[in-house]
Amino acid sequence: MNMLASYLTLAAVLFCIGLYGVITKRNAIIVLLSVELMLNAVNLNLIAFAKYGVQPSITGQIFSLFTMTVAAAEAAVGVAILVAVYRSRASVNVDEFDELRR
Amino acid sequence: MSFNIDWTGEFIAFFALAVCAIVGAVMALNFTKVVHMALSLAFTFVSLAGLYVVLDAEFVAFVQVLLYVGAVTILMIFGIMMTKHQDEGQEAARPLLETLAAIGCLCLLAILIFAIRDADFPDPAGSLPADTTREIGKLLFARMAIPFELVSVLLTVAFIGAVALAKREEEPK
Amino acid sequence: MSSLAEYAWLVPVFPAAAFAVLTAMGRGAGRGGAWIGTLASLASLVLSLMLAGQRLSGTAVEYSNHFDWIRAGGFTLSLGYEVTNLTVLMLVVVSLVSFLVNLYSHGYMKDDERISTFFAYVALFSSSMLGLVLSYNLLTMYIFWELVGVCSFLLVGFYFRKPEAKAAAKKAFIVTRIGDIGLLIAILLLFWYMPNHSLDFTEIHNVFGTQTGVISMGITTLIALLIFLGAVGKSGQFPLHVWLPDAMEGPTPISALIHAATMVAAGVFLVTRTFDIFEASQAAMTTVAVIGAFTAIFAATIGLAQNDIKRILAYSTVSQLGYMMLALGVGSETGAMFHLFTHAFFKALLFLGAGSVIHAVHTQDIREMGGLGRKMKITAGTFGIGALALSGIPPFAGFWSKDAVLAAALEANPIYFIVGVIAAFFTALYMARLFFLVFAGSPRGASHAHESPAVMTVPLLVLAVLAVIAGFVQTPFSEWFGEWLFPGAEEEHASVLVIVVSIVAGLLGIYLGWLIYAKGSVRRDVVSSRMPGLVRLLERKYYVDELYDLVFVRPLGGLGKLLNVIDDYVVDGAVRVVGQSASAIGRLNTRLQSGQLQTYALTALIGLVILALAIAGRRFW
Incomplete structure (x- = not known):
C-alpha cells in the first residue's frame, strides 16, 4: 500500500475530529483549537504530497509554512476577540453568542 | 483495509506518530477541563511535527513545534487563564446537535476515505532535494519573496489588531 | 371663394374651446365665464347659419374631409367631418337650441354658485353633439356619441348632492350604455364585413344602397338591429326609455337641451345616417316601426297620469321619438327628420316654458299650480303655442310633421296609423291637462308667482315663432324640405283622410281636457273611480322600473x-x-x-x- 494514502487517511481522520470539535464544543477556545487541528490536517496533506506526489517539490512545504503563518494570525486575532467579548458578556460559551440573529 | 504492508522503518514511525496524533485529538474532545484539552491538542501538534520529520520536512516540523506548540497553544492557555471557564458537560447537553454532527463527520470521513482508496496515486517521478531547509530558504527569499513579505505584513496587521482588540480597558460607563 | 364647408369643423370647436377655457378658469370664472359659453354657442350658430345659407343657395356640393388616425398594416382608422344638407340642418337645429338654452340659463341658473361649471358642461355637450352631427364615419360618430353620454351623465347629475339626481345620472349612463354596446358591436361587425373595412357613411350608402348582396341578409339584419339598439338607448325608446324621465332631475335648461336637440335626437339621427342598412333588411324596418309605434302610444298613456310637469314633458318626448322611429320604420326619412326638426323647437319651447314656471313657483307638481296664466302672460302664451304644436293642431309646426309621419304610416300599414292617431289623441289630452292645470283656473298653493326676466322670455318668444312657422317648410302642398334633404327620395303624399283624422283626434283630446280640467263638466275621477287599477298602472308607468x-x-x-x-x-x-x-x-x-x-x-x-x-x-x- 502506498504511504501517501496512509497520510491522507490520517489527515482525513484529524480533519473530521477537528470538525466535530468545532461543531459540538461550547468553549470558544476549544473551538479555536479545533480549527487549528483542521488546519494541521491540511498541512499534513500538503507535506505528504510534497514528498509523495507525482512531482515531488519543496513548494508544498512552503505553502504549509504560509498556512501556518495565517493560522497563527488567526489564533491571535481569535483570542483577542474572545477576550474582548468576554469583557462584555462574561462568558466564552459559543452558544451564548447569537449576535448574528439580531 | 488491506494489511499487506512492508514494515519499513518509515511505516513504523508513521504508525506510532499517527496513533499519538489521533489519541491526542480524541482525548482533547473527551476531557472536561479546558486546560487538559489544550494540552492534549498540543500533544497532537507535537506528533504532527514528528510526522513532518518523517516526511523530510525538517524545517516545517521545527516551525510547527515553534509556532503551534510554543505559540498558539500557549496563547490559548493564556486566553483560558484570562477568562473564566465552566467545564464541558456541566451544562445541558445538545444531543441533537451532537448526534447530527457525529453522523455528518462520519459520513464526510467515509466519503474522504472512499475517495482516497479509490484514487490512483502514481509513484513519484523523482525525489525531494536532500537539504530541504536550504532549499526552502533559497526559494523563500528568491522566487517567493513577494508572498513572503505579504504574509509578514498580514502577520503584523493581525497582531496589531489583536492588541488593539484585547487591550481596551473598561471605559468608564 | 373657397367653400365655407371647409371650415365646418370649427362649429364644434367653438364650444369645445369654451369648455376648455371654462374648465381651466375653474370656479373663478363666475358669471363672466357664462358669457364665454354663450358667445361660443353664438359663434357656432352663426357659422351654421352661414353654412346653411350657402347650401340653400344650391351651389354647394357635399364636402367631406378626414385624416388617418391609426394606420396599422392594411387597416386605417380615420376621423373626419362631412357637410351635407342633412348635417347642416342638424347643425342649425343643435346650435340654435343650444344658443337659446345658453341664453336662458343666464336667468335660470343665476343663483347657482357652480354656474361656470354648468356652462362648461353645456358647452361640451353642444360641442359633442355638433361633432356627432358632422361625423364622416361611424367611428367618429361613436366617439362623439360616447361624449354625449358622458355629458348627459355630468349634467343630469349636476345637483349631485341630491340623491335622486345622483341615481338618475347613474341610471342615464348605465341604461344608455346597454344601447352603446349594441352600437359598438354593430360598428365592429361593419368593420369586419365591409369591403376595405370602411366605416364611411358614403361607403355604407354605396354598399347597402346599391350593390346589394355584398353582405349577407342575416348579417345586415343583425347590424341594423344592433345599431337600432344604440338608437333605442339614446332616444329613450321602449324598453330602454326608463332613464329619460328620471333625467328630469337635472336642471331644466338641460332637460330642454337633452330632449329637444341633442341627446335623444342622436338616436334618430344615427338611424337616418345608416338608413341604407335598415332599408336593406325588412325585418329591421319592421322592428323599428313596431318599437316606434308601441313607444309612441305607451309613453303617451303614461303621460296622462303623471303629476310632475317635467315628467309629463319627458314622456311626451319619448312618445314623439316613437313617432320618429315609426316614420323611419315605414321608410320615411323625411318624415322622421321633419318631425325631429319641428319637435326640437316646440319641445325646447315647452321645457324652457316649464322651467320658467318652475322658476316662478318653485315646485314641479302641477296639482300645486294653477291660474298662472294671468301672472305669466308670455310664458303662458308661448307654452300654449308649444302645446298646440305638440298636439298637432294646424297651422303649428307639429301638425305638419306629425301629418307627414301619419301619412307614411297609413301607406305602410293601417295599424300603425291607428296607433299613431290614438297616441296623438292622448298627446292632445295630456297637453290640455297640463296646460289647463297650470295656467287656467284659480291658484292652488304658490301665489307669489311672477313673470321671468327677459333673458328667459326672449328665447321662449324666438322658439314660439319657430314653433309656428317651422312646419311650413314641408306641407302637403310644397315638399321643398324633403326634396332638399333627401333628393330623389320618394315621399308619400298626404291624403285628406290623414289631415282630417289627425285634426279631429287633436281637437277631441283638447276638448276632453278642457271639459275635465278647465270647465269641470266631466268629473276628474271619472276614470279613476271606475278603474283604479288602470290609473295606478299608468301612474306607476306600467311597472317597468x-x-x-x-x-x-x-x-x-x-x-x-x-x-x-x-x-x-x-x-x-x-x-x-x-x-x-x-x-x-x-x-x-x-x-x-x-x-x-x-x-x-x-x-x-x-x-x-x-x-x-x-x-x-x-x-x-
Whole structure:
C-alpha cells in the first residue's frame, strides 16, 4: 500500500475530529483549537504530497509554512476577540453568542 | 483495509506518530477541563511535527513545534487563564446537535476515505532535494519573496489588531 | 371663394374651446365665464347659419374631409367631418337650441354658485353633439356619441348632492350604455364585413344602397338591429326609455337641451345616417316601426297620469321619438327628420316654458299650480303655442310633421296609423291637462308667482315663432324640405283622410281636457273611480322600473353579493393561506436562524455531505 494514502487517511481522520470539535464544543477556545487541528490536517496533506506526489517539490512545504503563518494570525486575532467579548458578556460559551440573529 | 504492508522503518514511525496524533485529538474532545484539552491538542501538534520529520520536512516540523506548540497553544492557555471557564458537560447537553454532527463527520470521513482508496496515486517521478531547509530558504527569499513579505505584513496587521482588540480597558460607563 | 364647408369643423370647436377655457378658469370664472359659453354657442350658430345659407343657395356640393388616425398594416382608422344638407340642418337645429338654452340659463341658473361649471358642461355637450352631427364615419360618430353620454351623465347629475339626481345620472349612463354596446358591436361587425373595412357613411350608402348582396341578409339584419339598439338607448325608446324621465332631475335648461336637440335626437339621427342598412333588411324596418309605434302610444298613456310637469314633458318626448322611429320604420326619412326638426323647437319651447314656471313657483307638481296664466302672460302664451304644436293642431309646426309621419304610416300599414292617431289623441289630452292645470283656473298653493326676466322670455318668444312657422317648410302642398334633404327620395303624399283624422283626434283630446280640467263638466275621477287599477298602472308607468328592478337589478345585486362572498372567502382566503404559509415558513426558518454559529456550521456540513453523496451517487446509476 502506498504511504501517501496512509497520510491522507490520517489527515482525513484529524480533519473530521477537528470538525466535530468545532461543531459540538461550547468553549470558544476549544473551538479555536479545533480549527487549528483542521488546519494541521491540511498541512499534513500538503507535506505528504510534497514528498509523495507525482512531482515531488519543496513548494508544498512552503505553502504549509504560509498556512501556518495565517493560522497563527488567526489564533491571535481569535483570542483577542474572545477576550474582548468576554469583557462584555462574561462568558466564552459559543452558544451564548447569537449576535448574528439580531 | 488491506494489511499487506512492508514494515519499513518509515511505516513504523508513521504508525506510532499517527496513533499519538489521533489519541491526542480524541482525548482533547473527551476531557472536561479546558486546560487538559489544550494540552492534549498540543500533544497532537507535537506528533504532527514528528510526522513532518518523517516526511523530510525538517524545517516545517521545527516551525510547527515553534509556532503551534510554543505559540498558539500557549496563547490559548493564556486566553483560558484570562477568562473564566465552566467545564464541558456541566451544562445541558445538545444531543441533537451532537448526534447530527457525529453522523455528518462520519459520513464526510467515509466519503474522504472512499475517495482516497479509490484514487490512483502514481509513484513519484523523482525525489525531494536532500537539504530541504536550504532549499526552502533559497526559494523563500528568491522566487517567493513577494508572498513572503505579504504574509509578514498580514502577520503584523493581525497582531496589531489583536492588541488593539484585547487591550481596551473598561471605559468608564 | 373657397367653400365655407371647409371650415365646418370649427362649429364644434367653438364650444369645445369654451369648455376648455371654462374648465381651466375653474370656479373663478363666475358669471363672466357664462358669457364665454354663450358667445361660443353664438359663434357656432352663426357659422351654421352661414353654412346653411350657402347650401340653400344650391351651389354647394357635399364636402367631406378626414385624416388617418391609426394606420396599422392594411387597416386605417380615420376621423373626419362631412357637410351635407342633412348635417347642416342638424347643425342649425343643435346650435340654435343650444344658443337659446345658453341664453336662458343666464336667468335660470343665476343663483347657482357652480354656474361656470354648468356652462362648461353645456358647452361640451353642444360641442359633442355638433361633432356627432358632422361625423364622416361611424367611428367618429361613436366617439362623439360616447361624449354625449358622458355629458348627459355630468349634467343630469349636476345637483349631485341630491340623491335622486345622483341615481338618475347613474341610471342615464348605465341604461344608455346597454344601447352603446349594441352600437359598438354593430360598428365592429361593419368593420369586419365591409369591403376595405370602411366605416364611411358614403361607403355604407354605396354598399347597402346599391350593390346589394355584398353582405349577407342575416348579417345586415343583425347590424341594423344592433345599431337600432344604440338608437333605442339614446332616444329613450321602449324598453330602454326608463332613464329619460328620471333625467328630469337635472336642471331644466338641460332637460330642454337633452330632449329637444341633442341627446335623444342622436338616436334618430344615427338611424337616418345608416338608413341604407335598415332599408336593406325588412325585418329591421319592421322592428323599428313596431318599437316606434308601441313607444309612441305607451309613453303617451303614461303621460296622462303623471303629476310632475317635467315628467309629463319627458314622456311626451319619448312618445314623439316613437313617432320618429315609426316614420323611419315605414321608410320615411323625411318624415322622421321633419318631425325631429319641428319637435326640437316646440319641445325646447315647452321645457324652457316649464322651467320658467318652475322658476316662478318653485315646485314641479302641477296639482300645486294653477291660474298662472294671468301672472305669466308670455310664458303662458308661448307654452300654449308649444302645446298646440305638440298636439298637432294646424297651422303649428307639429301638425305638419306629425301629418307627414301619419301619412307614411297609413301607406305602410293601417295599424300603425291607428296607433299613431290614438297616441296623438292622448298627446292632445295630456297637453290640455297640463296646460289647463297650470295656467287656467284659480291658484292652488304658490301665489307669489311672477313673470321671468327677459333673458328667459326672449328665447321662449324666438322658439314660439319657430314653433309656428317651422312646419311650413314641408306641407302637403310644397315638399321643398324633403326634396332638399333627401333628393330623389320618394315621399308619400298626404291624403285628406290623414289631415282630417289627425285634426279631429287633436281637437277631441283638447276638448276632453278642457271639459275635465278647465270647465269641470266631466268629473276628474271619472276614470279613476271606475278603474283604479288602470290609473295606478299608468301612474306607476306600467311597472317597468319595478320589473327591471326585479328582473335585472336584484338578481345582479344578489350575484354581486355572492361574488363578494366568494371574493371574501375563496379568493381572499387563498391569498391569506398563501400569505400565512409564507409567514409560517418564515417563522420556521427563524428557528434555523438561531444566530448559533455551530448550527450554521452543522447545516453547512450536512449540506456538503448530501452534495458529495449526490455527486458520488451518480457514478453508481
